[in-house]
Amino acid sequence: MKSSASDLPTSAYVPERRSPPVAAPPGYWRIAWQSTRGNACSLLIERRGVAVSAGLGVALVCACILYLSLGSMALAPSAVLPALFGRGEMISVFTVQELRLPRLVAACLTGGAFALAGVLMQTLARNRLATPGIIGIDNGATAFAVASVVGMGVSLAPPAMALAGAATAAALTFGLVAGGGTQGYRFIVAGIGVGAVFGAVTQLILARVAIDTANAAYPWTVGSLNARPGDAVGLLAVGLGVGVIAAFVLARPLSLMRFKDATAYGLGVNVKARRFQVLMLSVVLTALAVAVAGPVGMVGLIGPEIARSLASSRQVPLVASLLSGALVMVLADLAGRTLLAPIEIPVGIVTAVIGGPWLLWILMRPQRSHA
DSSP, X not given: OOOOGGGSOOOOOOOXXXXXXXXXXXXXXXXXXXXXXXXXXXXXXXXXXXXXXXXXXXXXXXXXXXXXXXXXXXXXXXXXXXXXXXXXXXXXXXXXXXXXXXXXXHHHHHHHXXXXXXXXXXXXXXXXXXXXXXXXXXXXXXXXXXXXXXXSSOOXXXXXXXHHHHHHHHHHHHHHTTTTOSOSHHHHHHHHHHHHHHHHHHHHHHXXXXXXXXXXXXXXXXXXXXXXXXXXXXXXXXXXXXXXXHHHHTHHHHHHHTXXXXXXXXXXXXXXXXXXXXXXXXXXXXXXXXXXXXXXXXXXXXXXXXXXXXXXXTSOOHHHXXXXXXXXXXXXXXXXXXXXXXXXXXXXXXHHHHHHHHHHHHHHSOOOOOO
16 A cells, blocks of 8 residues: 555654753752863752851951950051051051961961861761871871971971871871771770870970970970961961862762761772872871971861861861861960960960860760761
8 A cells, every 4th residue: 555645754843851950959059060071060069068167267357357456565456457458557567467467377377287187087087086186196296396496316397307207106006006997996095105105205305405405396395386487387388278179179088988988989989099198188287287386286176076066967077177277276376375464375285275175075975977
């Protein structure tokens, strides 16, 4: 049978069906765009994290203004901002730019570095007590930095020696728990033991040198921003900038590494490689901060805990920890400068007085679930 033209199927234009846009999960903003290759890309931004970081940033700015205003010569906040740009009375400009601003920058950088290193180490060990200060990395960096200051047959600068000491302490701690992993209290106890050994080495070095030489190394034993090396501050600024970028690159693996290794492996994370990268980043940040301020390791415990209590438990609070650590360091150094003026309390002592009760509170407070 022959078919007529009217019996032939006619082609009709069928419009391309586009999938509806993907809605953002509750509590997130979703930003979508097309890459240069035409691939669809998207980014989720947690609303609570942005709000917490913004609040901590505002608090840090207010604390910085207060820091520049208070001291042996009090300045009105309205006179601080013009003095930052070289305007106003000469004595105000000199006080702000030459005396207080460099120390404020050092406080912000060291506090941020200690806290960022702390949250990285805590995530690596899945333990809120596993900060660089508690597991001995601070004391290792301090011992080597003191050795370079008193001239124990070495000629390297304190930052390089502090890095060598931090790496040595980390290697010893991880070597002592070889086969046991970084989880559990065995790791903490091994770190405490390594830190005690390096602390004794520091005291032995100071006991065998002249009193003037020991006084020059004193800031590296208690933690102080009073005698900060200028080159070490600049090196810390560069290192912290690189460290923040590296921490953001490791943000997703960090979030998954809080779970069991099998879960992280199943989600595509090379746990061994990422663990080594996180450890090295934490060691470098700690060493650079110790080279400037000495062992103020309690900031690495207090800062992340503040950030963790404010932010959501769904992600690692990197930005919030960085800002919290800087805020704690600025306020602690301000208290040390002003509470018993003209006597100055080293910032390491202030943070230790605050960190002791805080440590007890952490031990008694139940840990929040990551689920």
